[in-house]
Amino acid sequence: MIALIARRVCGFVFAMFAAAAAIFVLLNLLPGDPAAVMLGLNAPPETVAALRQELGLDQSLWVRFVTWLAGLLHGDMGMGLTYRVPIAGLIFERMKVTLPLSLLALFFTLLPGLCLGIYTALRARKGDDVIIRFISQLMLSVPNFWMGLLLILIFAIQLHWFPAGGFAGWNAGFWMGMKSLILPSLALAITQAAILLQIMRASLLDVLSEPYMRTARAKGLRQLTSLYRHALRNAFAPVITLLGLQLTFLLTGVVVIENVFALPGIGRLIFQAVSQHDLPVVQNLILVFVAIILCVHFILDLLSIWIDPRLRRPRTAQ
Amino acid sequence: MKSSSPVFLGGTFIACFILFLGMIGAFWTPYAPQTMDLSHRLSSFSSQHWLGTDHFGRDVLSLMMSGLSYSLFVAVSAVALGGFLGFVLAMIATLWGRGISGQILAAITDFFFVFPALLVAMLLATLYGPSLFNAVVAIAVFNIPIFFRFSRALAQMLLARDHVLAAQALGQTQFGLLRYHLLPNMAGVLITQISIQLAMALLAEASLSYLGLGVPTPLPSLGRMLQDAQTYMSSMPRLALLPGGLIAFAVLGFNLLGDGLRDKLDIRRLQTF
Numbered sequence: 001m002i003a004l005i006a007r008r009v010c011g012f013v014f015a016m017f018a019a020a021a022a023i024f025v026l027l028n029l030l031p032g033d034p035a036a037v038m039l040g041l042n043a044p045p046e047t048v049a050a051l052r053q054e055l056g057l058d059q060s061l062w063v064r065f066v067t068w069l070a071g072l073l074h075g076d077m078g079m080g081l082t083y084r085v086p087i088a089g090l091i092f093e094r095m096k097v098t099l100p101l102s103l104l105a106l107f108f109t110l111l112p113g114l115c116l117g118i119y120t121a122l123r124a125r126k127g128d129d130v131i132i133r134f135i136s137q138l139m140l141s142v143p144n145f146w147m148g149l150l151l152i153l154i155f156a157i158q159l160h161w162f163p164a165g166g167f168a169g170w171n172a173g174f175w176m177g178m179k180s181l182i183l184p185s186l187a188l189a190i191t192q193a194a195i196l197l198q199i200m201r202a203s204l205l206d207v208l209s210e211p212y213m214r215t216a217r218a219k220g221l222r223q224l225t226s227l228y229r230h231a232l233r234n235a236f237a238p239v240i241t242l243l244g245l246q247l248t249f250l251l252t253g254v255v256v257i258e259n260v261f262a263l264p265g266i267g268r269l270i271f272q273a274v275s276q277h278d279l280p281v282v283q284n285l286i287l288v289f290v291a292i293i294l295c296v297h298f299i300l301d302l303l304s305i306w307i308d309p310r311l312r313r314p315r316t317a318q
Numbered sequence: 319m320k321s322s323s324p325v326f327l328g329g330t331f332i333a334c335f336i337l338f339l340g341m342i343g344a345f346w347t348p349y350a351p352q353t354m355d356l357s358h359r360l361s362s363f364s365s366q367h368w369l370g371t372d373h374f375g376r377d378v379l380s381l382m383m384s385g386l387s388y389s390l391f392v393a394v395s396a397v398a399l400g401g402f403l404g405f406v407l408a409m410i411a412t413l414w415g416r417g418i419s420g421q422i423l424a425a426i427t428d429f430f431f432v433f434p435a436l437l438v439a440m441l442l443a444t445l446y447g448p449s450l451f452n453a454v455v456a457i458a459v460f461n462i463p464i465f466f467r468f469s470r471a472l473a474q475m476l477l478a479r480d481h482v483l484a485a486q487a488l489g490q491t492q493f494g495l496l497r498y499h500l501l502p503n504m505a506g507v508l509i510t511q512i513s514i515q516l517a518m519a520l521l522a523e524a525s526l527s528y529l530g531l532g533v534p535t536p537l538p539s540l541g542r543m544l545q546d547a548q549t550y551m552s553s554m555p556r557l558a559l560l561p562g563g564l565i566a567f568a569v570l571g572f573n574l575l576g577d578g579l580r581d582k583l584d585i586r587r588l589q590t591f
Contacts, residue, residue: 137573140573146544157551271529
């Protein structure tokens, strides 16, 4: 068990390193001079040269890569070009918006997705199952930013319940802050909840048709008990695998939604950095995103080992 | 094979309608989509402009048709490129790369999973600015591991079948196996997956052009129509409702088609995503 987890940790560290290398290679080896792109077409060559020096582009690739990695290990991501502030501090400040937003969206995804998925599987092909699945089929075709616009139209412009965008800040009180995060997190979650519902339903239906479920009922277990003891644990295993992909979509959704609602999170930061061609910020932020995705996959990996004992056995025994 | 379900029929109908509309939009629109007519800006539904005009007086229906054709172009090229690469790599890994090299290929393509289309598009846009090509590459990259995973799983399953073993025993080459035994048995699943990935690619393309990372500025795009419409949300909500509705309708069509095909061919268990 410990050896297995140690192997996964090694894999995780290696993947992080590979991701950093891939991002670095993509941004630095692809044809095109970042300094020239940043300054535009009409920039005088001296200015370009000065910027190249400031970015360290005149040094060799290896030196730049190692310097970057060493800085990262010390929590130092260097300076942004547009704002001239340390990037690590900038990201930390923006996380105060993005983290609560993502957690709220996760909550709104998991709760209805899992509950309704289980419910519709138990009521398969009955009236309410068909209606719920029809609605979820519609929901999962809606782009999340359009969902955001629809929610703004209904709950902000028509009903005035929530602000149409912007972030009041946590200093104005917890509820004021939450108020500006509810619509964006709902916009993110609705599509994802619809997908999760479908996966959960399909997986549970598969398990429910297994012979051991019939045995469980035949030996006198009530439906709820058999569901709780036998079905759910087995049904969750494939759901957890697919959840990794879903959370990736949730995270990229954050970038889009923060721009729809003008929330000052890391999604908005990376978007602004891209439009300003602020290379150091983009490079570090993309690494932060990839690191979050890798962490999520790592945690889900451990979770699936915990939930499915078969994965704990050494490979030869399978 | 079961009789045609309403899901399959509905999906086929919507998908065909969307493809048809997109193809018309590529060659003909009621008005030239870029023509501005400031005397008729923000006008409502009328017999001249069926779906009204936007803040520059451009015809909304023409913009939507032309935008749809660009969205479809990006989605189809991205799925074709990513699907082809994923499929070919998967076949190499299963037919010629038994053992360690297949696993290495699998690990590398799995690694692509941590680079969602949006991040790749942002990387490319930082270097080169937004373009159609960027959007296609960004979405294709994410399609590689998806197609790799399920084609590999499917091929491994088929390779264990008796008729494949018999063919191998009779001396069929690896190419022959691929051509006569794997491809015909994989076609249905591949088409299903393509349909579902097209839906996802359309969603991704819409997000990219909403952020201004996809279809570049002078060309019309559904995503950017929504971006523009946000300014007029309270006075002209239809400018946001119509293009978004068209995206959702297109995505719904390909999703339903995929689901319908999946039920028809009874291949749900093979589905990876």
